[in-house]
Amino acid sequence: MKMVVKTLGAADAGEIELNADVFGQPARADILHRVVTWQLEKRRGTARGAQERSDVSRTGKKFGKQKGGGTARHGNRAAPQFIGGGKAHGPRVRDFNPSLNKKVRALGLKIALSVKAAEGKLIVVDNLALDAAKTKGLLGTLQGLGISSGLFIDGTAVDVNFALASRNIHKVDVLPAIGANVYDILNHDHLVLTRAAVEQLEARFNG
Structure with missing residues (x-):
């Protein structure tokens, strides 16, 4: 499945081919419920x-x-x-230390990604690089993308300026690809992935 890649300025930056095995899974509320429950229980001391x-x-x-x-x-x-x-x-x-099969956890993450793609709430951007860590400027960027509640997932490391500019914005969070999880994806209206994040997520399941 192909998707248009945008810049943070909402301009087109080409296309990307998304792996259907990762972003094209059918929705299953039972799997999502099991994974989210497992995540929340694991947080408890x-x-x-x-x-x-x-x-x-x-x-x-x-x-x-x-x-x-x-x-x-x-x-x-x-x-x-x-x-x-x-x-x-x-x-x-x-x-509170429940166990959940790794295959179920992996399937839950695939389904969460697929649900956002099916709902049209998945956005792929070229990168998250900002010239300066200015919250006011980032708010304007998010408004241009039509995002009021979004989870941004970058590659190996998150751009420092973007992390600093976004940390005081309500309902906007940023994670590296290794931290992608079902609860945070479902807890935000939009999911924004960089090219590097897409590559790492697909390699995570296919590797």
Whole structure:
């Protein structure tokens, strides 16, 4: 499938042939849901647990007589009402580290790219090079491209001026090709790839 390549100034800069195996997959909401759920769970840190009665080292000797002492009939310092005692019904250690087959993850990324291409929300640009890191100038460039929410993916490294100019713009993010992922692609209205990003993404799946 062919696509017109544009410059950041919205001028035509030739054409590019997109690999149908990467950018022409049929949409599958079930695969996208599995991959996005896996990504969000992987972001979560390990939930820490608390020490309960069986985890603390406290005396089990009875405090005093059962009757006549004028105090409650306690029998163990590990009870939760005492300082240093174990917590009642405390949080348990939970590790959010789900697994997902590599083939499913790769398919999910292909489908996310294909969905943007099918919706007409995929734009291929020659490069992301800017003469100066000016946010105001970049806002005008994005307006010319018709982008208010977009994910920009470059090749091995992102242009420094573009990264600096875009970091304070809401709903505009930039990543190197190695960081392309399903959640960020679906979380933006437009997907903008450079020629280098297209080459690296296609090599990533075919290599």
